[in-house]
Amino acid sequence: MVLIRGDLRMMQTRIFATLAVAAVAATLSHSPWAQQTQEKTKLSNFEVTDGALEGADDSLSAESPKILVLLTSGVTGDIFLRGEGLKTEQRDWNVSDGRIEKAAGNRLMTQSKEMRATLKRNTPQQVIVNFAYLGPSREVSRLGSGEIRHQFGIKLKAQDICNLVYVMWNFDTQRIAVSVKTNPGQRTHEECLDRGYINNIRAELKTDPPALRVDEPHILAADLDGQELKVTVDGREVWRGTLPAMVLQLHGPVGLRSDNVQVVFDYSVDPS
Secondary structure, X not given: OEXXXXXXXXXXXXXXXXXXXXXXXXXXXXXXXXXXXXXXXXXXXXXXXXXXXXXXOOEEEEOOOEEEEEEOOOOOOOOOOXXXXXXOOHHHEEEEEOOOEEEOOOEEEEOOOEEEXXXXXXXXXXXXXXXXXXXXXXXXOOOOOOOOOOEEEEEEEEEEOOEEXXXXXXXXXXXXXXXXXXXXXXXXXXXXXXXXXXOOOOXXXXXXXXXXXXXXXXXXXXXXXXXXXXXXXXXXXXXXXXXXXXXXXXXXXXEEEEEOEEEEEEEEEOXX
């Protein structure tokens, strides 16, 4: 997935599959992104879901003030070292709380006050989520502390609800929060409740994501290799560090979590 917003130089090739454009004046096929991939995109590579993408195969242009297109073939990024990313569908998910629904444009969405889900199969711990925040959910859910938090993010190594890694975008604080929840021998909410969180994980790099606005597309990506976690937003690294050694003992799929938000999204994984 690639987000292009004014300055194409801010983007990196590691995000693939979705191209969201605002006020684009230059041609896409000659962008720094296309040059870095060593592969020129063509009109036939894209499926346009909003606005208009025009031109011949050797020169593409966007005249609309805002367009959203899906890169369907031809170019891949380097975040998935073992193949192209695979976009998930509603049927791929085990949803333990809330709902994941189908949305327009072959996308997914959640409107539940809280949503917890994991993929039905194991994949490498590498995820890209292209999403837009639509606003708060109609109903309100409180955390165990009583706090009302608006957040959306990725679950990694989700062995069960008591033992997993979270990469959450907190919309209230406008920050990325990484935490490990560990409760050996426990696996249900009734057993562990909100205990076992390790929140103050030291990061080698930590910076705030861009300001979040309703209906704006963003790309959240997480890559966990052993204990080493890297998180990017819109192609820019926002968190990098080493997780506690206990994560090596966790075995489970990737997943999603949301609290008090409505979000439309595409969730892509390494298919290997």
